[in-house]
Amino acid sequence: MTIKDIARVAGVSVSTVSLVLSNRGYVSEKTRKKVEKVIADHNYHPRQSARQLASGRTGNIGFIISDLHLSSTEYFYTRVLLGAEIEARIKDYYLLLTTVGDSFHHPGDTPRFLKGRDVDAVIVAGGVPAKLVEYLHQVSIPFVLVDHMHHSLDTNLVLIENFKGALQAVRHLISQDYSRIAFVGGSFRHPSIQERFAGYRSALDEAGLTSPNGGTELQYLIKEETSSQIGYEGICTLLDRGVKIDAVVCGNDTTAIGCLQALRERNIDVPNSVAVVGFDDIMYAAKTAPALTTVHVPKMEMGIQAVRLVFDLLEHPGSGVHTRLIHTDLIVRDSTSKIQVLSEAVSH
Amino acid sequence: MTIKDIARVAGVSVSTVSLVLSNRGYVSEKTRKKVEKVIADHNYHPRQSARQLASGRTGNIGFIISDLHLSSTEYFYTRVLLGAEIEARIKDYYLLLTTVGDSFHHPGDTPRFLKGRDVDAVIVAGGVPAKLVEYLHQVSIPFVLVDHMHHSLDTNLVLIENFKGALQAVRHLISQDYSRIAFVGGSFRHPSIQERFAGYRSALDEAGLTSPNGGTELQYLIKEETSSQIGYEGICTLLDRGVKIDAVVCGNDTTAIGCLQALRERNIDVPNSVAVVGFDDIMYAAKTAPALTTVHVPKMEMGIQAVRLVFDLLEHPGSGVHTRLIHTDLIVRDSTSKIQVLSEAVSH
DNA sequence: CTGAAAGCGCTTACAG
């Protein structure tokens, strides 16, 4: 079945069927109904490739994510992708997924959907090489960075309330009478981690808890990709230095899980001796022992907002760059609740 | 730049350029070189949509996964997807991802890439409604089921050595002097779990460990989707029944993590009082306390094999159905190693 | 081994 067949059966021209299909232009109610019935009766679906070729639009959105993010420690961007997929489906767009390594050189590393221009726009999730962002900018394809920024280019963004989230987490710790609050985090060049760290410091300042030397003895900051390994090493390093801490704020949940592991191995009670706070609220955060207090980030919502922003860009070209902030919430669980009965399964 | 421009610059016909592009037919070495140079010089890439329309092929593979698998407890199929993506890229195919719910009715739930026939073939990862499989069969599109089967249809398959894996896991437990070996698993209708359970029972039979009443008092089998919650409840149920166990084999790692949590809360020492074995070797398996002994399943390899099988089907239509078995390996970690020094961080 | 030409199934000005 082609559009021609539908036109013939419905007794109208091909143009009219096309107008009905794309839901545009002026078609009389009567004609529309008639055509729609024939389409439904024959279970007709236009061929995407023909539409693409004729219209010059692809109906695809490229989704770029780093190898590391997708394949190692992160259970974060998968959910962003899922949200994006669900939103894209509404407007009948397809998501074309690809991964990039930690270096980028055109054309060897250029995602193939960019070479053939098989996408109308691109979503970048998480950290990628700056050169890739510059390339996207240079070829002037509409694109959105999710949970990532370029140091100088002004781009469309979907960002998390990292600063506020960390601030609230530390305020919570302080309200629970913790005062020697450390920070452990990897991926320190990632803007989200930097902002979380900044929120942490502001909260300490605000409470007058900043130590004379700036509190650097309480900080373990590493450039490497965030992981549980870094949390493990972070705690061990601080303790081995003899630093007195009664709480630790982590760059994200994965890191916090490593902290919990190290504390467990050293028989340090959480939360009575040391409290632990994560960030992201990945699924495993609720499964740790004790269950992890963390800052909830609505990951699917990030994907949804990214796709909506893409549609806006496509519909209103030349409207400048836009930023959408994603709201966070502190989730208080057992890892920061000092007074508790041990060995009791209440989380179920 | 279009194929016409390339032909003009190279001084050949459009047909010749097309032949060079698709790397088919007979083109003289000299002509080929000449054309390839022009293509490279102008950084020309053919428009997919035009190729698709003219050839009748889409260059896309549909990837279907259930909502539950992608969005809840599973960190398994994401890796299968990644492997598939990497392999598809080699032949310049795109993967079109979609999720399906736990019921399926045509046409409401039909993935849109099937409606418009935007894919040449389909990969189904994990459990999906039987009706969806029947629909794929009925519209006679080439498709491969990964880690899943239909009860009566004969389809192309990529399967795990579940039986052998479970058999080896239990043999290992027996060699470590465990003898009261329980099985805890969800998704009991899923063929992989059934096979794992069958392997477990065969190993017990083989060792003469089967109890008079068939050992059902050692089994906790649930139809619900596999999760850590099920592992938690499974252990609690068995213990509350007063069943004596010294080891537990789980349907998968996620379930095993729930078991570990329950045992920890009841202050039952793992592995000295009870050993725990998982299946899948998800990333978190190495991060649990104690680290989880499990059966390694090469998840990316499953995706790679699925895509290769798809290509075979596309290249050799009518060659019947094929099954590819994915090899597994037992990974022995701390959760089954009775004699160990406690509180020592050796896994790093 | 190479070229001329039809055709894939749509969209989009344009004319009426």
Place this chain on the structure above:
DNA sequence: CTGAAAGCGCTTACAG
């Protein structure tokens, strides 16, 4: 509000 026709950029028999 509707129709006729050009055109999107390729592939593929077919002829030579």
